[in-house]
Amino acid sequence: MPASSEPAASACGRTHPSVDRDDVLAAARRIAGRVHRTPVLTSRTLDAEFGAKLFFKCENLQRMGAFKIRGATNAVLQLPRHVRAVATHSSGNHGAALALAAREAGLDAFIVVPSDARASKRAAIERYGASVVECEPTLEARAATLEQVVQDTGATFVPPYDHPHIIAGAGTAALELLEEHGPLDQVWVPVGGGGLAAGTALAADTSDVILAEPELARDAKDSLEAGELRPPLPPRTVADGLRTGLGNLNFHILRRRRCRVLLASESSIKHWTNRAAQVMKIVIEPSAATTLAAMADNPGAARGRVGVVLSGGNL
């Protein structure tokens, strides 16, 4: 279980955190002007290939290259005034997003990063002015280091995905997509920790929300089919943003919405990461390409007017 599911340590003090569509609407007002309203692209080539009308919400073109800035900004803006610093653990986009959101709010940021994280991710965090605190690449070391940082600095922990403010912020991408191109029969979204998936499920309340997950990280599928949260699988998928286990709050939101999970093979994820560049002329990361890969691996599943949230572009 990620540290983020312990409400006592989180930015929000509620012990039974809840979040609904109104929170997504409020988040959209709160973060307006601070994040990009990203473009929606279409492709007649891909429409013909999948037999559906596709609308791609390009969060790869978002500030810092991923939807994560939406949730981080929404969370930071709701911190009490006395807070002077934030902290989190991340080997990826959430660290950079929190670093940027904190800098713009005039806060210090401390990001706990495993020693095996990619240099480019670490460089992005430092470019946005945050302090990187290195730890051993284990869940235990991560939690212990974060706790130490919080004690030493007085920083407030902003969790990466399993938190109402993060979920509501993430849901604003689908909200914009629906405002511009709704109604949609389906909205496809990748699922890892589940913040984007849960936020999308709340925002797109009249669409089928379909979760795309790598076969090698199928804990969301297993959890939702079993009706109870299953532990994450070993972090082997190329879609590095989707290696995390599904968060507890996100599990309950996705379960209540009866969201279906469709799986994508590794070869298909790699293929669609490249194909998006060729056909759509955009750079997407494998986690984002998992949507198209799941669509290709499950022929006929995409139907009607279909939204697709391309979550990020940080390779």
Added chain:
Amino acid sequence: MPASSEPAASACGRTHPSVDRDDVLAAARRIAGRVHRTPVLTSRTLDAEFGAKLFFKCENLQRMGAFKIRGATNAVLQLPRHVRAVATHSSGNHGAALALAAREAGLDAFIVVPSDARASKRAAIERYGASVVECEPTLEARAATLEQVVQDTGATFVPPYDHPHIIAGAGTAALELLEEHGPLDQVWVPVGGGGLAAGTALAADTSDVILAEPELARDAKDSLEAGELRPPLPPRTVADGLRTGLGNLNFHILRRRRCRVLLASESSIKHWTNRAAQVMKIVIEPSAATTLAAMADNPGAARGRVGVVLSGGNL
């Protein structure tokens, strides 16, 4: 001199072709709904790097991957009703653009392609349903083959860049950019044959229009500085869309507007092709990256609110 500067053979029968801003406005109305209104991206990272506020008009995200569909569509829609087929010569984007525009208008298209053209460009032309007619890779063979095709098929020649309808169509990209983000102090645009450059100069009539040209293909710079059209240089630049010599009509338009040409080195063009993917998460072709490369190679030249037309993304 390209065949396209011979009005008698072109889609427009005027012997003294002229084109002005009203033609760009008319083109915008004519092609609306048939081409994408492409998104405009911004990047605080690049703004900080260049010391200017940059607005990127993403014609790489245009249909068939380049601005060329604007001019081709504008030209095809103005053909007399009796025309049943169009023809052109192209080793690149104009061939694919004309193929697509013709298909949508229910016309046949014949594209003369040199035998050394890249397989991917040829495949794009065929994917849009046009007939590819191969020729030897010389200007003479190209002109002779095109003439033969026109004689054999009765097709109307639609030239690639040096024609009022092509220029007016190309100018609609800058027009949209100005509608959404104007006024702009400068608009940067790559220059090869000069259709996009001339169209932009007409559309952006209150901005400085700055032409970005590869050092290895500096005939536009030499021509505008000499006050007379100079022949193209050997086709050596990596920016393959900019190897063509400046067209005669385009030369006169750009000369009248006193457009300045800034040069870009080959290494800089390659660097910025990659950097756009890293920072902006978009795929642009070297011809489009020539704008950023010229900006980097001429420090301080970009000033104020700056539009940049990223011409295409077909690698």
